[in-house]
Amino acid sequence: MVVTSTPKKLEWWPSPAKLNLFLHINGRYENGYHQLQSLFQILDFGDELAFEINTSGKITLANPIEGVPDQDNLIVKAAELLKNQSVLNTQQPPVIDDTLGCHIHLKKRLPMGGGIGGGSSNAATTLVALNKLWNINLQQPDLAELGLTLGADVPIFIHGKTAFAEGVGEILESIELAETYYLVVFPNCHISTADIFKHADLPRNTAKINFNDYKFDNTHNDCQELVCNLYPNVANTLHWLLEYAPSRMTGTGACVFAKFNRHQKALNIQALLPKGSVSFVAKGLNISPLYTHMQS
Numbered sequence: 323m324v325v326t327s328t329p330k331k332l333e334w335w336p337s338p339a340k341l342n343l344f345l346h347i348n349g350r351y352e353n354g355y356h357q358l359q360s361l362f363q364i365l366d367f368g369d370e371l372a373f374e375i376n377t378s379g380k381i382t383l384a385n386p387i388e389g390v391p392d393q394d395n396l397i398v399k400a401a402e403l404l405k406n407q408s409v410l411n412t413q414q415p416p417v418i419d420d421t422l423g424c425h426i427h428l429k430k431r432l433p434m435g436g437g438i439g440g441g442s443s444n445a446a447t448t449l450v451a452l453n454k455l456w457n458i459n460l461q462q463p464d465l466a467e468l469g470l471t472l473g474a475d476v477p478i479f480i481h482g483k484t485a486f487a488e489g490v491g492e493i494l495e496s497i498e499l500a501e502t503y504y505l506v507v508f509p510n511c512h513i514s515t516a517d518i519f520k521h522a523d524l525p526r527n528t529a530k531i532n533f534n535d536y537k538f539d540n541t542h543n544d545c546q547e548l549v550c551n552l553y554p555n556v557a558n559t560l561h562w563l564l565e566y567a568p569s570r571m572t573g574t575g576a577c578v579f580a581k582f583n584r585h586q587k588a589l590n591i592q593a594l595l596p597k598g599s600v601s602f603v604a605k606g607l608n609i610s611p612l613y614t615h616m617q618s
């Protein structure tokens with residue numbers, strides 16, 4: 323008789339996308355990073371991750387990402403970073419628990435280099451999940467601080483609430499937005515955030531706004547004009563969407579989004595997109611599905 327073991331049921335953790343509903347660049351810090359004001363909208367659409375913990379001391383990926391060596395994958399970097407926070411005793415120097423291991427599964431749906439935070443969100447989900455599964459028990463602000471060392475967009479996903487942002491994107495003030503649906507279109511070009519922030523023509527002197535005065539119409543994305551000049555696909559996609567609804571680029575691109583009050587309207591416009599377009603319709607959430615999952 324052949325005995326087959328039943329495959330273990332994996333627990334899938336959400337890794338949602340974000341949009342920058344606006345992105346103002348107010349200046350530049352001495353280390354080259356930019357001083358921003360933004361509104362991060364968390365979406366109900368994203369990747370999913372599952373974590374099989376073990377005692378091998380190794381972090382391995384079931385689904386490596388083509389073109390991204392495992393040691394550069396933000397999932398692996400986040401797991402390694404957290405592992406270094408595991409202290410077995412109170413002695414100095416502290417002893418790290420190097421038996422902590424994990425085999426990580428990824429369902430990738432978010433286009434990379436899209437300005438919707440895919441890699442950062444994967445890193446945040448890894449930190450939040452392994453903090454629990456490895457019993458490291460760091461508090462949320464400590465996890466966010468750790469996440470910031472991986473990328474400016476990681477803290478918002480750990481914060482887990484739609485929020486205004488300042489600093490490099492790590493000073494967060496939660497806000498509740500009315501129910502809105504977004505048609506997000508990926509114009510088939512991968513844009514390097516570093517290249518846009520380095521560009522000589524990027525405007526860097528928008529005056530700071532008072533968040534209480536926020537309206538979509540009185541804000542903008544300072545990277546949009548430059549990216550549209552460099553990438554005609556982004557300009558054309560944005561131009562197309564603007565015929566139907568208020569629309570804007572997110573982050574440093576490449577994705578552009580259009581805002582709708584009704585889900586069906588967003589779906590109707592999606593159906594009109596040119597054949598072959600990569601797009602999704604998502605609902606804006608005030609609370610991240612990662613936290614809804616944690617509490618379930």
Ligand SMILES: C[C@](O)(CO)[C@H](O)COP(=O)(O)OP(=O)(O)OC[C@H]1O[C@@H](n2ccc(N)nc2=O)[C@H](O)[C@@H]1O
Nearest residue numbers: 354355356442473474475476490491515516519573574
């Ligand atoms: C454009 C945004 O997505 C808006 O939410 C973020 O500011 C970018 O966040 P991210 O992709 O997590 O960025 P990081 O990985 O920290 O940085 C990528 C590159 O962007 C530049 N960068 C990033 C954030 C920031 N406030 N100023 C910068 O100048 C840095 O030079 C860095 O080389």
Ligand SMILES: Nc1ncnc2c1ncn2[C@@H]1O[C@H](COP(=O)(O)OP(=O)(O)OP(=O)(O)O)[C@@H](O)[C@H]1O
Nearest residue numbers: 395396434435436437438439440441442444475573
């Ligand atoms: N787990 C990961 N998922 C996606 N990209 C990753 C991951 N790990 C490393 N990367 C690298 O990060 C780069 C940026 O990917 P990402 O999807 O986060 O871009 P983005 O949406 O523009 O990010 P942001 O909005 O934070 O600037 C990729 O091109 C890839 O080289």
